[in-house]
Amino acid sequence: MAEKVLMKGNEAIAEAAIRAGCRHYFGYPITPQTEVAAYMAKRMPKIGGCFLQAESEIAAINMVYGVAGAGKRVMTSSSSPGISLKSEGLSYLAGSDLPAFVVNVQRGGPGLGGIQPSQSDYFQATKGGGHGDYKMIVLAPASVQEMASLTIKGFDLADKYRMTAMILADGTMGQMMEPVELGDVEVKEYDKSWAVTGTKCQRPHNIVNSLSLVPEELEQLNFARYERYKAVEENEVMYESYLMDDAEICVVAFGISARVSKNAINEARKQGIKVGMIRPITLWPFPKAPLLAAADHCRTFISVEMNMGQMIEDIELAIRCRRPVTLCNRVGGMIPAPEQVLEAIQKANEGGQA
Amino acid sequence: MMNQILIAGFGGQGVLFAGKFLAYKGLIEGKQVSWLPSYGPEMRGGTANCSVIVGDEPIGSPIVNAPNTLVAMNLPSLQKYENAVVPGGLILVDSTLIAEKVDRTDVTVCYVPATKLANDSGFATLANMILMGKLIKESADMSFDCTEDALKKVIPARKMNLLEVNLKALETGYNYAE
């Protein structure tokens, strides 16, 4: 067993990425994710890797596109405003079916917003951000250990499905230190015969491309891509179920909001309130099935989010609007206190049978 | 037992380092720990604080809103967080830098002239560790065990020559009697 060390979430991502075989990192400075870049800048030159500070987020994501096209594991990291700039590149990565790994350590928005933690890029991450029909695998860690393990998982999923995997963290997750255990990682090899590695004059040329001017062909490409997305939805949903067996109230929260909610749920349980939590670990694919199953025995749902209620729409769809979903939130860089969540749980409990 | 500690002061006083030391000490002792700094512009000379949680149960929120223990290293920090401390909690005050007294009567307060002690002892920058020594002494669930191991984890390798003075500062605080 590897030794447990204290690491910042941002550093855990960087170290895990290296262990997952990533040797190329491109980024542009932005708070609160700078530790990822700093870690890479220090480590990459010593292990024969490449750290390059790009001239912009736009350039960085396109360098990622280049390395991904060449068939190697590659990543970039940023925070909300930077991810907006990278969104063009994310769309192109999807359109060219390239695997990439992207980290968003969210801060408050919109616009320049603030630098304190937020979860307000939920829509951007799960519904698009860039143009066109595409999906990214969106992973929401709720501990420093998960910052590491989901990074390793993310690289794997990206290669497996030729998609972008995104870590959707927030300033707290990036900045906090917790014990983390980083063992050796078995790096799986995936077929990348589509990559541009030079023809050696022995095969037809490979083309990495998102342009397709014949509508019938572009339609087929989209259909095929969504077949792959369907496989992701069937096979890769991850969530944590907490005290749900006898729950009558279901809290839904991810990342730091789930951590805060856990405190509140423990306190509510002491007061005899039957409350549990479903914590999506993959935000896309969203854990629809366990939520729908929870609607059988939970009379109400509470979505705890650090945004204006973006995830509520997915919860309502998942439970087919069979139960009310209320919002318990803070925004702008504020984090809900356990007392606020407890109050929401108490209120839901008093509401009685729906 | 869940010890929720808030250490607050000016940037540059070693607030984050002190918190990291406590977190590592807890980790070595086999406890659950988390450490969360304030970040952003306030790191550069403004107020800085960090939340440290050490306990036996898995830690939910890493944010300390209602500390059991507050370490106040400047006046604004004391004023800001004094009333957040839970009844029966502990407040450690660097009385060299904070002339005012704590109004509350439902908490234990220790006034430690940490900055003066540090200056007098020849390790002027270690008021933070003097306060940590006192914190260990005053906390029921803490002992002086594992302090050296924890220091070895938080002091960067190239500064390991400072291990001795850090230990000394911790002892100074631990043995300080008002």
Add this chain to the structure above:
Amino acid sequence: MVVFQKPKSLCDVPLHYCPGCTHGIIHRLVAEAIDELGIEGETIGVAPVGCAVMAYNYFNCDMVEAAHGRAPAVATGIKRADPSKIVFSYQGDGDLASIGTAETVHSATRNENITVIFVNNAIYGMTGGQMAPTTLPGQVTQTSPYGRDVKHCGYPVKISEMLSQLEGPEYIERVAVNNVKNIRNAKKAIKKAFQNQIDGKGFSLIEVISSCPTNWGLSPEKALQWLEENMIPNYPLGVYKDRSAEKEAAAK
């Protein structure tokens, strides 16, 4: 006896370019250089957004299609992924000198070991003839219908002059493809730009002054004449930077 044939590095497919467009010539020069240097199997090209968007169908080497203006960043990624590969981008003026200015300048200043072929025809061709960053003062386009008014929208961007001021890049040359003599020069420059990369010397950019008969509203022949009379005086041909030659000269 074969006296003339298609370079191996060009695919045997019809090009989509307009009649009289000089992209065909420039494609051929690039392909000839790749053939002559024997690097086809190791070369990866990056196509732009612009008239040459479908260059990935024309060059026989591995190809990547980049987002508008981002080709130098994409090329940087490919080169960093495997520095033993020969990587080139092929870009127009809107792509390289407007939306992608930052990527151009920064790949040059990093002396990224890539080859950039920059086709300057002073207009946005693919979208139907709008004003480009390199459109000449007074030149009429769809979006400068009264002629480019420099008081309103500024002066043309002179990329070769600009980049030659940087310490980073190895080689910057401006050539033209309006007559046989200039075409031969262009070929020499392009080959040198690839050779520089093989030798590990770094960033080489060849600006190729080119024509756009369709959007200039001229016959192919008239377009070449207009190029000579208007483009070349504004965009003087020549070597703007050659660090190796400068070093050699200094050593003497």
